[in-house]
Amino acid sequence: MTLDEDLEDAAVAGPGHPGLRRARAWLSRACEPGTIDFWRYVDGLGPVEAVRRLRAGRAPERLRALVGARAGTDHSLEDLRRAERCGARLVVPEDDEWPAFPLHALTLATAEEPDDHRHQSQRTSALVPPVALWVRGGPRLDELVDRSVAIVGSRASSAYGEHVAAELGHQLGERGWTVVSGGAYGIDAAAHRGALAAEAPTVAVLACGVDRPYPAGNGALLNRVADAGLLVSEWPPGAAPHQHRFLVRNRLIAGLTRGTVIVEAAARSGATATAKRAAKLGRRVMVVPGPVTSAMSVGCHELLREESADGQSVARLVASAAHVLEEVGAVGADLAEPSPRPTGPRDGLSDLAVRVLDACPVRIGVGPERLAAVAGCEVLEVLRVLPALELAELVQWTGSGWRLAPPPKGGGGRGAAA
Amino acid sequence: MTLDEDLEDAAVAGPGHPGLRRARAWLSRACEPGTIDFWRYVDGLGPVEAVRRLRAGRAPERLRALVGARAGTDHSLEDLRRAERCGARLVVPEDDEWPAFPLHALTLATAEEPDDHRHQSQRTSALVPPVALWVRGGPRLDELVDRSVAIVGSRASSAYGEHVAAELGHQLGERGWTVVSGGAYGIDAAAHRGALAAEAPTVAVLACGVDRPYPAGNGALLNRVADAGLLVSEWPPGAAPHQHRFLVRNRLIAGLTRGTVIVEAAARSGATATAKRAAKLGRRVMVVPGPVTSAMSVGCHELLREESADGQSVARLVASAAHVLEEVGAVGADLAEPSPRPTGPRDGLSDLAVRVLDACPVRIGVGPERLAAVAGCEVLEVLRVLPALELAELVQWTGSGWRLAPPPKGGGGRGAAA
Numbered sequence: 001m002t003l004d005e006d007l008e009d010a011a012v013a014g015p016g017h018p019g020l021r022r023a024r025a026w027l028s029r030a031c032e033p034g035t036i037d038f039w040r041y042v043d044g045l046g047p048v049e050a051v052r053r054l055r056a057g058r059a060p061e062r063l064r065a066l067v068g069a070r071a072g073t074d075h076s077l078e079d080l081r082r083a084e085r086c087g088a089r090l091v092v093p094e095d096d097e098w099p100a101f102p103l104h105a106l107t108l109a110t111a112e113e114p115d116d117h118r119h120q121s122q123r124t125s126a127l128v129p130p131v132a133l134w135v136r137g138g139p140r141l142d143e144l145v146d147r148s149v150a151i152v153g154s155r156a157s158s159a160y161g162e163h164v165a166a167e168l169g170h171q172l173g174e175r176g177w178t179v180v181s182g183g184a185y186g187i188d189a190a191a192h193r194g195a196l197a198a199e200a201p202t203v204a205v206l207a208c209g210v211d212r213p214y215p216a217g218n219g220a221l222l223n224r225v226a227d228a229g230l231l232v233s234e235w236p237p238g239a240a241p242h243q244h245r246f247l248v249r250n251r252l253i254a255g256l257t258r259g260t261v262i263v264e265a266a267a268r269s270g271a272t273a274t275a276k277r278a279a280k281l282g283r284r285v286m287v288v289p290g291p292v293t294s295a296m297s298v299g300c301h302e303l304l305r306e307e308s309a310d311g312q313s314v315a316r317l318v319a320s321a322a323h324v325l326e327e328v329g330a331v332g333a334d335l336a337e338p339s340p341r342p343t344g345p346r347d348g349l350s351d352l353a354v355r356v357l358d359a360c361p362v363r364i365g366v367g368p369e370r371l372a373a374v375a376g377c378e379v380l381e382v383l384r385v386l387p388a389l390e391l392a393e394l395v396q397w398t399g400s401g402w403r404l405a406p407p408p409k410g411g412g413g414r415g416a417a418a
Numbered sequence: 419m420t421l422d423e424d425l426e427d428a429a430v431a432g433p434g435h436p437g438l439r440r441a442r443a444w445l446s447r448a449c450e451p452g453t454i455d456f457w458r459y460v461d462g463l464g465p466v467e468a469v470r471r472l473r474a475g476r477a478p479e480r481l482r483a484l485v486g487a488r489a490g491t492d493h494s495l496e497d498l499r500r501a502e503r504c505g506a507r508l509v510v511p512e513d514d515e516w517p518a519f520p521l522h523a524l525t526l527a528t529a530e531e532p533d534d535h536r537h538q539s540q541r542t543s544a545l546v547p548p549v550a551l552w553v554r555g556g557p558r559l560d561e562l563v564d565r566s567v568a569i570v571g572s573r574a575s576s577a578y579g580e581h582v583a584a585e586l587g588h589q590l591g592e593r594g595w596t597v598v599s600g601g602a603y604g605i606d607a608a609a610h611r612g613a614l615a616a617e618a619p620t621v622a623v624l625a626c627g628v629d630r631p632y633p634a635g636n637g638a639l640l641n642r643v644a645d646a647g648l649l650v651s652e653w654p655p656g657a658a659p660h661q662h663r664f665l666v667r668n669r670l671i672a673g674l675t676r677g678t679v680i681v682e683a684a685a686r687s688g689a690t691a692t693a694k695r696a697a698k699l700g701r702r703v704m705v706v707p708g709p710v711t712s713a714m715s716v717g718c719h720e721l722l723r724e725e726s727a728d729g730q731s732v733a734r735l736v737a738s739a740a741h742v743l744e745e746v747g748a749v750g751a752d753l754a755e756p757s758p759r760p761t762g763p764r765d766g767l768s769d770l771a772v773r774v775l776d777a778c779p780v781r782i783g784v785g786p787e788r789l790a791a792v793a794g795c796e797v798l799e800v801l802r803v804l805p806a807l808e809l810a811e812l813v814q815w816t817g818s819g820w821r822l823a824p825p826p827k828g829g830g831g832r833g834a835a836a
Contacts, residue, residue, distance in 0.1 A: 160709055289707030289719065291578055292737035301707065301737045304722070313731055319710035319719045 003074045004055060010048045015094060023047040024092045024132040025076040025236070030054065030067045033234035034248035036113050036128045038066055047092075047131070075236070082237040086211040087226065088136035093129075099142045099256060103129050105281040106255045125273070127251055127280065130234045136210040137230035139201055144230060145256045148178035148203065149328055150278070152253065152271050153187025153263035158296050161264035162190040164288055168261065169194025169202070171321030176362035176404065177328075178203055178229070180257050182249065183222050185215060187263045187271075192225055199363055201229035205256065207249040208241035209233060232256075250274040251281075258328040259284030261318060265299030272299050275315060284327040285315040322374060329358065349392075352377060353385040357394055357404070365401025421492045422473060428466045433512060441465040442510045442550040443494040443654070448472065448485045451652035452666035454531050454546045456484055465510075465549070493654070500655040504629040505644065506554035511547075517560045517674060521547050523699040524673045543691070545669055545698065548652045554628040555648035557619055562648060563674045566596035566621065567746055568696070570671065570689050571605025571681035576714050579682035580608040582706055586679060587612025587620070589739030593792075594780035594822065595746075596621055596647070598675050600667065601640050603633060605681045610643055617781050619647035623674065625667040626659035627651060650674075668692040669699075676746040677702030679736060683717030690717050693733060702745040703733040740792065747776070767810075770795060771803040775812055775822070783819025 003026060010019025024047050031038040041063050042050045053059045054071050064071065083089060091097050109127035135141050149172055151165055165187045169179045173195035181188040183204035195202035202225055208214045210231040213222035225231060234252065235245065253274065254260055260278040262285075265271035275285045287304050290297030306314040318324050349357065352375075359374035360366075368386070372379040386402065389395040396405040421444060428437025442465050449456040459481050460468045471477045472489050482489065501507060509515050527545035553559050567590055569583055583605045587597045591613035599606040601622035613620035620643055626632045628649040631640035643649060652670065653663065671692060672678055678696040680703075683689035693703045705722050708715030724732040736742050767775065770793075777792035778784075786804070790797040804820065807813040814823040 160711065164710060288710055289715075289722070289735070291709055292582060292706055293578065297707075298737070301735055304707070304735045305737075305741070312729055317707070317719055317722045317735075319716070319723075323723070 003076055004052070007048050007052050011052065020048055020094060021090055021092055022076045022080065023051040025079050025090050026051050026074060027131045028090070028134070028234065029075055029079065029236045030070050032245075032248070033130055034126055034128050034251070035066060036110060036126050037062060039110065039128045039131060042131055079236045079238075082211060083134055083136075086136060086237070088134055088210045088231075088237070091133045091135045091141055093132070097135075097140045097142050098133075099145050101142075102145055102256050102258075105283070106251065109281060125247065125251070125277065127255075127277065129255075130252065132234070134210050134233045134236060135230055136232075137201075137226045137228075139230060141203075141230060141232065144178045144201055144203055145180065146178075147176060148180050148257045149324060150180045150253045150257040150260040150274075151187065151191035151263060152181055152260060152274055154265055154269060154271065154296055154299075155184050155186040155188075156266070156296065157186035157190070157264050158290075158294060160290060160294070161187055161288075161296055165190035165263045166194035166197070168263070168288075168321055168324065170198045172324065173198035173200025173202065174361040174364065175321065175325065175358075176200075177325070180205060180253055182206070182246070182253060183213060183215075183218055183225070183231075185218065189218055189221055191263070192221060196224055196228060198361075199228075203230045203232055203256070205249055205253050206231055206233040206241070207235070207245035209235055209237040209239040211237040214241040246270070247273070251277050254278035254281055254283055257283065259286055259324070261286045261288065261324055262300055262303065262315070263288045264290060264294075264296040265303070266295055267298040267302060269299045272303050275303055279314055286318040286324055286327055287315045288319065289317055322376070325358065349389075350385070352381055353389060356382050356385050357389055360395050360402055360404045362404050365396075365398030365403040367401050371402060421494055422470075425466050425470050425473075429470065438466055438512060439508055439510055440494045440498065441469040443497050443508050444469050444492060445549045446508070446552070446652065447493055447497065447654045448488050450663075450666070451548055452544055452546050452669070453484060454528060454544045455481060457528065457546045457549060460549055497654045497656075500629060501552055501554075504554060504655070506552055506628045506649075506655070509551045509553045509559055511550070515553075515558050515560050516551075517563050519560075520563055520674050520676075523701070524669065527699060543665065543669070543695065545673075545695065547673075548670065550652070552628050552651045552654060553648055554650075555619075555644045555646075557648060559621075559648060559650065562596045562619055562621055563598065564596075565594060566598050566675045567742060568598045568671045568675040568678040568692075569605065569609035569681060570599055570678060570692055572683055572687065572689065572714050572717075573602050573604040573606075574684070574714065575604035575608070575682050576708075576712060578708060578712070579605055579706075579714055583608035583681045584612035584615070586681070586706075586739055586742065588616045590742065591616035591618025591620065592779040592782070593739070593743065593776070594618075595743075598623060598671055600624070600664070600671060601631060601633075601636055601643070601649075603636065607636055607639055609681070610639060614642055614646060616779075617646070621648045621650055621674070623667055623671050624649055624651040624659070625653070625663035627653055627655040627657040629655040632659040664688070665691070669695050672696035672699055672701055675701065677704055677742070679704040679706065679742055680718055680721065680733070681706045682708060682712075682714040683721070684713055685716040685720060687717045690721050693721055697732055704736040704742055704745055705733040706737065707735055740794075743776070767807075768803070770799055771807060774800050774803050775807055778813050778820055778822045780822050783814075783816030783821040785819050789820060 006019040006022055010017040054067055106127050106129040113126055169191040172179055179191050179195040180203045181191045183206055192202045204225045210233045254277045262271045262275050279285045287300045303315045304317055355375040356371055359371045368379050368382045372382045393405050395402050424437040424440055428435040472485055524545050524547040531544055587609040590597055597609050597613040598621045599609045610620045622643045628651045672695045680689045680693050697703045705718045721733045722735055773793040774789055777789045786797050786800045790800045811823050813820050
């Protein structure tokens with residue numbers, strides 16, 4: 001069936017018709033992601049009608065100019081099949097799996113983009129939601145990014161930076177948080193590796209097709225990421241990692257996560273640009289300091305010195321995973337949840353019990369000493385609250401240590417352990 | 419002449435009588451510095467009358483209790499002679515040399531000390547001015563501390579911390595700023611050494627007599643400090659460095675300087691306590707970060723993470739001497755000068771010329787490349803403004819480089835080069 005016939009049917013059948021996914025696949029190749037006019041057009045008309053008008057030449061002049069000759073071509077079925085062959089799928093806003101809540105910040109941000117269309121469509125820094133996401137790997141995208149933190153930094157990292165990034169990735173992974181990064185050499189790779197070492201899923205957001213992860217030197221690592229977590233891209237299979245695409249991609253890393261940690265950054269580097277976009281999206285910006293003698297820490301210290309107009313710091317200094325969780329773990333006023341969590345056995349726990357609970361890893365059990373160190377209390381206090389936590393089925397003895405108990409069966413149970 | 423006869427004469431003769439200095443010498447041994455009741459009593463009656471009443475048993479009960487059996491003894495002449503033998507003098511609030519402006523912040527702070535006398539007199543953290551200062555070395559105390567910065571930190575410092583402290587001390591010294599520290603091992607010693615290497619005077623504020631500098635292992639260094647700068651103490655010659663005296667001493671380091679830089683500090687260390695007292699005195703608190711893997715940076719990062727109740731940072735991250743000068747160099751609204759500087763040839767200079775001028779060292783001439791690096795401009799720009807600065811007699815060619823011109827002869831000329 002041709003694309004146009006498929007769209008005809010989809011327009012009649014309404015939501016749920018496979019033509020809709022095909023329309024989004026076509027859109028993901030029709031125009032560079034991050035183009036605000038294009039996103040607004042699709043958002044206004046819906047994907048099926050938008051594609052029909054673009055292909056029929058019935059779209060406004062400036063949108064036809066964005067798509068150009070691609071209006072007459074169609075690789076949608078081919079792209080969807082190519083994705084399938086490498087274990088990938090196209091996740092669209094109409095899917096349950098779509099990370100609607102985190103990406104909502106990008107939708108809100110579009111309202112603040114200027115109205116001068118000429119400018120908007122050129123900008124690589126525009127805060128625009130994606131029209132669709134190519135996703136390679138097993139887990140559901142929305143579940144993985146629900147409790148996620150971005151760790152990004154320099155490709156030309158130092159041994160110190162890589163050590164810190166891997167350690168943060170490991171500790172966050174151990175505590176049930178998803179590490180999101182860009183799959184690049186240096187800090188990104190170290191963060192992914194740390195998470196994988198904790199047997200935690202991790203997400204690499206790429207600036208190229210998920211079937212040809214870049215850089216090639218990280219191929220083995222990115223295949224492991226795809227096995228345990230997800231590779232995510234706005235670009236269709238086969239897309240090449242053009243330079244400007246990294247800048248466009250960075251807004252997704254900031255948008256999908258609750259906060260961004262910069263581990264090493266040279267002066268005026270891309271990582272600091274990502275950090276500022278994260279702040280603009282209302283996300284926490286966290287920075288790991290380093291020796292003032294290291295060029296790879298200059299950008300980090302610049303960010304930590306920066307103050308907004310009202311004298312507030314742009315970024316918060318973090319020196320450990322505990323500091324990171326202090327920023328993103330608490331559901332604060334400026335980071336509201338999509339809906340209130342159901343009341344669970346966690347409610348009514350003492351502060352100490354909550355801290356011990358938060359210290360419990362998701363997968364591998366750890367001893368009370370480790371819990372005490374992470375919770376910042378005495379071992380005796382940990383031993384005092386553990387029985388109550390076990391009784392409430394919040395923690396579990398694995399035979400070698402304590403970990404979070406798996407959520408109770410039945411829908412919506414993730415709230416209790418979140 | 420006995421002390422009491424001398425005081426009798428002084429009481430009749432009024433200000434200018436040598437009995438006054440003798441009274442202050444006696445007071446400096448009569449009661450531990452940092453005792454607020456004692457300072458208030460002396461401040462209220464004047465030193466001569468205060469000593470007369472204390473010796474005659476006519477002081478209020480709680481003040482007699484503070485002085486105890488020392489009321490009947492007198493080492494004032496002996497102390498003054500002992501000081502003279504080691505090249506020291508007693509500087510009193512009635513002297514021109516007294517650093518009245520910086521110490522005024524301590525006087526203001528006494529107003530906020532609680533009224534419960536029992537508590538006050540025990541506290542090692544009370545913000546109380548000194549009753550007198552024993553000063554060893556050539557330069558005038560008030561002149562040295564006029565443009566001064568404290569650099570303090572851990573005694574158990576790392577090679578990294580010592581490198582950074584020495585480098586900061588050197589660069590600040592080179593730019594005509596006085597480095598004030600505590601003469602201790604580690605960061606303190608490195609900061610003093612850095613300043614001395616720049617042939618700049620430096621001030622060590624001690625918690626013992628200036629004739630017996632502590633620690634003994636820093637003896638050679640502290641003698642060099644006394645040769646080029648000053649050793650300062652509230653305690654009379656021969657006084658031993660008791661543990662609690664360091665805590666009392668720390669308020670003076672904070673009080674005498676425009677800001678305090680913490681280079682390395684372990685968790686919950688003394689340096690962080692000094693920093694908080696500096697903040698309380700309205701001084702800038704600056705912190706050098708370090709590797710998050712270093713225990714010696716934990717206290718620094720704690721301070722940088724700390725926020726006051728209104729969400730403002732307690733400390734500012736600094737990574738270079740330029741950052742330090744940015745904090746203390748500008749005469750901001752919250753750090754008013756004692757009196758407006760006289761109008762000088764500096765007024766009306768371009769921003770660029772001021773930056774180049776600020777980049778000029780006081781003593782050793784440096785080349786245009788160095789000036790450009792410090793001023794943050796092009797070498798060509800430096801070469802363009804230097805002739806005008808030389809014409810205005812603000813800078814001087816030494817034969818090997820450019821430095822600030824010495825201030826014009828005649829009173830009050832320091833303003834022009836400040």
